[in-house]
Every structure is written in structure tokens, then in C-alpha cells.
Amino acid sequence: MTQVQFNLNLESLTGKINHSNLDEITKAAIVLVFNEIMKKEQDDxxxxxxxxxxxxxVDYRNGYYERELILSSGKITLKVPRTRSGEFSPSLFERYSRVEQSLVLSMMEMVIQGVSTRKVTHIVEQLCGQNVSKSFVSSMTEKLDPIVRKWSxxxxxxxxxxxxxxxAMYIKVREHQKVVSKAVYIAQGFTNRNKKEIIGFMVSHQESYEAWKEFLQSLKQRGLASPKLMISDAHQGLKKAISTVFIGTPWQRCTVHFKRNLFSELPKKGMEIEKAIIKDIFNSLDAEMAREKLEKFLVTYKENRKLQKTLTKLEEGFEDAIQFLNEPIKWQRHIRxxxxxERLNQEIRRREKVIRIFPNDNSAFRLIGALLIELDERKSQKNILS
Known part of the structure; x- marks a missing residue:
């Protein structure tokens, strides 16, 4: 294994820590490590x-040139060592994160298609030089796409x-000279080993029964056995697809979405007590307790005209929203x-904002897939019930 030694300028680092935020400290450390690694590779x-x-x-040193690299924590500037012959090339820029590669690749595709902003063009020029050719993009695609395809x-x-x-979440994609909305479907599975894994994703047209059915069937064809419980929001096409593809699997309505729907029907003011009671219903220890609390709530407020829509919605959707209470207590907070x-969606949205409009479906699939692989690798190290 390559051994790298660091000669730290403590005064400089102390200044960075005292006068910078955590992101700047992180980037400074990354620059230090990457520069030392490249110097060691040059020695070898x-x-x-x-x-x-x-x-x-075999050759001689010939100074350095600066090159910028886009990372999750932001843009950093590295000192890349050169040799007289020009044949030395550090492996760092080949090895850096799949997510960063896919992000840059999406930007390159935008430049080639003539839809980039000045900011995107500048980033690409800094990373790859003035000329970004289709052949260069293709060579990067050939390295990255098979990884995402194999994983998915x-x-x-x-x-x-x-x-x-x-x-599902929505993104914008350029298609036939127009900007259209596309849905990104994501599935996450919980294992008996107390782990959670991203088991599938798909970029397709807007949410519909047909699209959800296609996505769920793809999971089934890859070997997903009928789960004990499927959790989602109350999209009608999704509900129908679940009952069609996984016959006999109960459906758990997301309690967070359900409570939002209930609260939206309440008067804007003076409903704190009623909201607290509804929340308490879903904090019950078991389904029978929840039913008893529901009955008491319905009887207490049955004459209150302001609450009739909320009461009706609550009664109609109640059983679907308490399916999690039939499962072991240790799992309940994870599957309710x-x-x-939603947190995964936020991570995707954070990266997607850099591009705003994907140049094509493949670009969206590549970047989102690379990000999900990275997030999944992090989650695989954690026990969700610990």
C-alpha cells in the first residue's frame, strides 16, 4: 500500500480553523491529502x-499546474505535478467519486448540446480544458454507465x-427540444438483519398506474419476494399497482402524509388540541389501542361541523394508516x-439543483444512480435498530 507522509503547517491550519467554516476546513484537508498522494505517485x-x-x-520533474476538482463539499484547486515528457498522469482524477464523475459528465453533455449556462461552461473548461468533445464524453460514459446499470x-x-x-420525485429533463417533467421512482427495502438498502430506481414519465406497475414488476423480476408490508403515500395508481403486482401484501399509508392531509382540512386557528389528539392516535402501542382512541375522538367531535371533512377522511383512511402497528415494536417507527x-429525495435534489435541467434521460439515470450507490454504501454500514 502507498505510504504518504505529511509535513503540516500548523500555523496555517490553525488559521483556517479559526477563520473558516467546517466546509472550508474539510476542503483544505482534502487538498493537502490529494496533493501529497499525487506527489507520491510521481515518485513511484x-x-x-x-x-x-x-x-x-525514468524521467524528471517539471513543476506543477493547477487543476480544479468538483467534490460534494465544493470546488477545490489542486497542484498537479508534471514531468518533462508529459507522460505522467495521476490516478486521482480517474478514481474520484462516481457521483462527481456523473455530475461533471452531465455538465459536459449540456455544453455539447448548447444548453449550458456560463457558469456550467466555466466549470467544464476548468475541469477538462477549453475543448469538450463528444468522444471525450463517450469515453467517460463507457467507464461509469456500466457500474450504474449493473447495480440497478x-x-x-x-x-x-x-x-x-x-x-417518487420529479425532475426536469430536456426531450425533443422541450423541457419535460419526469418522475424518479425509488424503492428501499428493510432486511431481517436490521439494515435498509436502496433496491431499485427508475426514471420514467409522470406517476401513473402503468409506470408504477412497470417499476414494481421490475423489482419482482429481479427476485424481490412479496414483502410483509409496502409503505407509500396514497397515490391511487401506486396503490393499485401494489395490489396487482404483490397480491396479498398489505399496504401501509405513510402516516406523515396522512396527517398532513387531515390537518389541511382543519380550521387554520384554534386546533392545537385536536391536532395533538390525532397525533396521539398514531402513537398508540398497538392497533386495538389506536381504534379505541379513534372511536373516542369521533364520538367527541361528531357534532362539530368544522371537523366533518377531517373526521370523514380519518375514518376512511385509518386502517391503511395503522398497518405498522401489527408489526414488531422495534420496526414500527421505521415503517410508519x-x-x-424523503431524505434520499433531498440528497438527490441538492445535486440536481446544480444542473437544474438534465440534458437527457441517460444523464439523469447516471447521476441519480451514482448518488444512490454512494448513499447505499454508507447505509450498509449502519444498523438501523441500534
Whole structure:
């Protein structure tokens, strides 16, 4: 393994810590590490250290040039070592995050298609030089796309996922010279080993029964066995698709979305007590307790005209929203809503804002897939019930 030693300028680092935010400190540390790694790789390539005169030397140092790199924490500037022959190339820029590669690649595609902003063009020029050719983009695509495709089509039959939550978010994609809205479908499974995994995603047209059915069938074809519970919001097409593809699997309505719908029907003011009671219903220890609290609430407020729409909605959607109470207590807070998927959506949205409009479906699939792989790798190290 390559050993890298650092000569730290403590005064400089102390100044950065005292006068910078955490992001700047992180970037400064990354710059330090990356620069040292590239210098070590140059030593290995030359087969000689600085000022070392030996027969095994294959080339000579020729200073540095600056190159910017886009990372999750922002843009950093690195000092890249050169050799006289120009043949040395550090591996860093080939190895950096799949997410960063896909982000840059999406920007390049925008430049080639003539739809980039000045900001995007500048970033691409800084990263890749003045000329961004289609062949260069193709070469990057060939390296990254197979990774995302392989991950997104992997078999799921080796692990049983008793609980699966699904959700969709919207992005903008350029298609036939127009900007259209596309849905990103994501599924997350909870394993018997107390882990959660992203088990599938798809970029398609707006939410519909047909699109949801296609997505769920793709999961089933990859080996997903019928879960004990499917969790989602109350999209009618999704509900129908779940009952069609996974016959007999109960559906858990996201309690967070359900309560929002209920509260939207309440008067704007003076409803704090009523809201607290509704929340308490879903905090019950078991389904029977929840039903008892519901009955008491309905009887207490049955004559209140201002609450009639809320009472009707609550009664109609109640059983679908308390399915999680039939499962072991240790799982209940994890499967009562799609909150964990909402957080994934926020991560995707944070990256998607950089591009705003994807140049095509493949670009969206690549960036979102690379980000989900990275997030999934992080989650795989955590026990959600610990």
C-alpha cells in the first residue's frame, strides 16, 4: 500500500480553523491529502525521489499546474505535478467519486448540446480544458454507465425484505427540444438483519398506474419476494399497482402524509388540541389501542361541523394508516412513514439543483444512480435498530 507522509503547517491550519467554516476546513484537508498522494505517485512513476540521481530514474520533474476538482463539499484547486515528457498522469482524477464523475459528465453533455449556462461552461473548461468533445464524453460514459446499470439490475433474491417503501420525485429533463417533467421512482427495502438498502430506481414519465406497475414488476423480476408490508403515500395508481403486482401484501399509508392531509382540512386557528389528539392516535402501542382512541375522538367531535371533512377522511383512511402497528415494536417507527426516502429525495435534489435541467434521460439515470450507490454504501454500514 502507498505510504504518504505529511509535513503540516500548523500555523496555517490553525488559521483556517479559526477563520473558516467546517466546509472550508474539510476542503483544505482534502487538498493537502490529494496533493501529497499525487506527489507520491510521481515518485513511484519516476522511480526516484527529489534530487535523487540514480540509473533507475525514468524521467524528471517539471513543476506543477493547477487543476480544479468538483467534490460534494465544493470546488477545490489542486497542484498537479508534471514531468518533462508529459507522460505522467495521476490516478486521482480517474478514481474520484462516481457521483462527481456523473455530475461533471452531465455538465459536459449540456455544453455539447448548447444548453449550458456560463457558469456550467466555466466549470467544464476548468475541469477538462477549453475543448469538450463528444468522444471525450463517450469515453467517460463507457467507464461509469456500466457500474450504474449493473447495480440497478442486480438480483434481489439472496435477501428477504419484509418491509419495502416506495416513493417518487420529479425532475426536469430536456426531450425533443422541450423541457419535460419526469418522475424518479425509488424503492428501499428493510432486511431481517436490521439494515435498509436502496433496491431499485427508475426514471420514467409522470406517476401513473402503468409506470408504477412497470417499476414494481421490475423489482419482482429481479427476485424481490412479496414483502410483509409496502409503505407509500396514497397515490391511487401506486396503490393499485401494489395490489396487482404483490397480491396479498398489505399496504401501509405513510402516516406523515396522512396527517398532513387531515390537518389541511382543519380550521387554520384554534386546533392545537385536536391536532395533538390525532397525533396521539398514531402513537398508540398497538392497533386495538389506536381504534379505541379513534372511536373516542369521533364520538367527541361528531357534532362539530368544522371537523366533518377531517373526521370523514380519518375514518376512511385509518386502517391503511395503522398497518405498522401489527408489526414488531422495534420496526414500527421505521415503517410508519416514507421519511427515510424523503431524505434520499433531498440528497438527490441538492445535486440536481446544480444542473437544474438534465440534458437527457441517460444523464439523469447516471447521476441519480451514482448518488444512490454512494448513499447505499454508507447505509450498509449502519444498523438501523441500534
Amino acid at each position: 512513476y519516476l522511480r526516484a525521489s527529489s534530487y535523487e540521481r540514480i540509473e533507475s530514474r 439490475t442486480r438480483q434481489l433474491n439472496a435477501i428477504y425484505y419484509p418491509y419495502v417503501s416506495v416513493d 412513514s416514507t421519511n427515510s426516502l
